[in-house]
Every structure is written in structure tokens, then in C-alpha cells.
Amino acid sequence: MKNLLFTTAISLFTLMLHAQSSISLSDLEILNNTEWEGKLTYIDYQSGEATSIDTKMQIKIDDGKIIYNMQYVYEPKKNNNSSVSIKKNGTYYGNEKVISNTVNNDSRTIITSYKGKDNGKKATMFISRIFNETNLSIIKKVVFKDGSKPLIRNTYTFTKIN
Numbered sequence: 001m002k003n004l005l006f007t008t009a010i011s012l013f014t015l016m017l018h019a020q021s022s023i024s025l026s027d028l029e030i031l032n033n034t035e036w037e038g039k040l041t042y043i044d045y046q047s048g049e050a051t052s053i054d055t056k057m058q059i060k061i062d063d064g065k066i067i068y069n070m071q072y073v074y075e076p077k078k079n080n081n082s083s084v085s086i087k088k089n090g091t092y093y094g095n096e097k098v099i100s101n102t103v104n105n106d107s108r109t110i111i112t113s114y115k116g117k118d119n120g121k122k123a124t125m126f127i128s129r130i131f132n133e134t135n136l137s138i139i140k141k142v143v144f145k146d147g148s149k150p151l152i153r154n155t156y157t158f159t160k161i162n
Contacts, residue, residue: 021100022090023110025061030108032061036136038158040072043151045119057158096127107132118142118153125153134160 036059041052054073059066065083072078084094091098096112103109110129117123122145130137138156 021098023086023093023098023101024090025064025066025086027101027108027110028061028066030133031059031066031131031136034059034160035162036158037161038136038156040154040156042154055156055158057156099126107135118144121146121148136160 036057038055038057039052040055041050043049044051053075056071056073058069061067065085067081067083069081070079086093093110093112096114099111099113101108101110107130112127112129113124114127115122115124118125124143124145126141126143128137128139128141130139136156136158140153140155141150142153143150
């Protein structure tokens with residue numbers, strides 16, 4: 001009986017390990033060497049109002065890293081370059097834990113999460129990246145530890161231009 005319980009427990013544990021979502025660079029290959037234009041819509045910390053600004057972005061994959069070059073059309077001082085590596089056998093996108101990686105019709109959705117602070121309050125952030133050949137959305141949802149109402153902090157919506 002102990003052997004049966006042990007074997008069952010090991011089998012369930014193995015299934016749970018394999019059920020974890022992961023990503024690979026090949027999942028993101030559709031974004032390699034692309035240019036995008038669109039909008040960033042965010043909830044302003046002071047006013048609490050939604051604000052939108054025109055945005056452009058270039059993405060490339062080089063030497064195992066996803067490299068983002070972001071330009072804010074009317075706020076060039078906020079422009080930035082960043083790169084992300086896939087880590088821990090694809091279970092982390094940079095420092096964000098991969099929650100799911102799904103394909104529906106022609107779009108892929110990758111959801112990641114990380115813990116941090118938003119507006120000075122402890123929270124878990126969920127980042128959804130939804131993309132296909134022509135569209136890309138990146139949505140940041142904030143779930144506060146203190147039970148405050150969750151909110152969508154920002155959303156990038158892009159259309160491919162090359």
C-alpha cells in the first residue's frame with residue numbers, strides 16, 4: 001500500500017512538473033526583426049485617469065535575447081532599450097514567471113507574473129503578451145496584496161509596420 005501511494009504521489013508530482021508552462025525563443029520568432037507603431041494607454045498615478053501616447057517599437061532576437069527598442073513619440077526622454085532572456089528552462093521570461101503559453105487560431109498569448117510594488121503598495125503584476133503576424137498587445141494587470149480592487153495599469157497596442 002505504501003508503494004502504491006508513493007508511486008501515485010511521484011506520478012502526480014511528475015505530471016505537475018510537466019504541466020508548468022514554458023516558452024522558447026522559437027515561440028517569439030514571429031516578432032524577430034519587426035517594427036511596430038501604436039499606443040500606450042496607462043492609468044496616471046496622480047489623476048487616476050487613462051492617458052494615451054503614441055508609441056513605436058522595434059524587436060529583434062539576437063544572441064539568445066529578445067531586444068526591445070521603445071520610442072514614445074511625444075516624450076522622447078522616456079525612450080528606452082531593454083533586453084530579456086528566457087531562463088530556467090523556459091519557465092521565466094527575464095524575472096517574470098511564465099504562467100501560460102497558448103495558441104488560439106492565429107494568435108499566441110504568453111502570460112507572466114512577478115511580485116513588486118505599484119503606487120507604493122505590494123502587488124502581483126500579470127503581463128499578457130498577445131501577438132500574431134500583424135498585431136501585438138502587452139497588458140499589465142495589477143493585483144494588490146491589501147485587497148484593493150485590481151486594475152489594468154497599462155496597455156500597449158501595436159500594429160506591425162514592416
